[in-house]
Amino acid sequence: YNLSKKPEKDAKIWQTVGVTFYKKWKGDPKKFLESCGWDALTILKRLREDTHREGARRVSDYPYLRGPKIGSLWVRVLRDNIGLTQLKNLDKVPIPVDRHVARATLATGVIRGKARGSLQDLFEHIREAWFKSVKGLMAKDRPMIALDVDEPLWHLSKYGCKERDKATGYCPVKKDCVAADFCVKGKIMIKNNFVELDTYCCCSRRE
Known part of the structure; x- marks a missing residue:
């Protein structure tokens, strides 16, 4: 197969x-x-x-x-x-990070700014960011943990964020995306293990 x-x-x-x-x-x-x-x-x-x-x-x-x-x-x-x-202790397990989880994390502005170099250099920052980002949130009847967003992020990138224009951030599927309100502007270029990032919040003065 x-x-x-x-x-x-x-x-x-x-x-x-x-x-x-x-x-x-x-x-x-x-x-x-x-x-x-x-x-x-x-x-x-x-x-x-x-x-x-x-x-x-x-x-x-x-x-x-x-x-x-x-x-x-x-x-x-x-x-x-x-x-x-x-x-037990699932809340202490770091989110599994690959290029899809990384891309969706960057595209939604959980981590934003400027970076250029190895994509893996961002992995630990992504894990830590999701530990912090889910605190205080609920997943149905229990506290949300970082592992809960692994699969949604993977699908968001696979079927959405990878369609973004790598230089401008324009996304042709944004109008149909449930995460559109969180989408940031700017460059997200991921190739093999290399990343070039220059993003900013849509509410920024640069809009």
């Missing part, structure tokens, strides 16, 4: 993850989560640090899942798609 850009590498990675769950947790990932006390931060720490011996060296138990983006994403999926309500 051409879903993987690196089929051999990805196959090895997911084989490793699958074998880890089979050998260490009797094929039940929930046993791993239970060993972490259902604590999201402990889960992320274990995903990063747990290893096993492969020949003469030690290798990660959970390649891919151990990364800052996929780890946080996996924890959110456990809540949203699997329905695990036992998970």
Whole structure:
């Protein structure tokens, strides 16, 4: 189905993850989560640090899942798609950031101003910004957390913000966008891992 850009590498990675769950947790990932006390931060720490011996060296138990983006994403999926309500400290899990989440964050003015360089240099600022931005807000009957805006931001960029003119900020789908009131003006150019940003609020004198 051409879903993987690196089929051999990805196959090895997911084989490793699958074998880890089979050998260490009797094929039940929930046993791993239970060993972490259902604590999201402990889960992320274990995903990063747990290893096993492969020949003469030690290798990660959970390649891919151990990364800052996929780890946080996996924890959110456990809540949203699997329905695990036992998970704790989800409010302390940083939002998984990729180019789509970054673009939507910049386009809505959560982070604005001038920047030029590596896109990844903005990732920590984006994580921190969303921790702060959701404070005091509610998601139905509970306090909103940063993970709650991950999927909406991804879709906002994928089907909206990526259509912006990279230099002027003009967006052809703005009239149909539910986030249009938050859209900022200016340049947002993202290419590979490079970003050039020069944005300002629509209520600015520069309008």
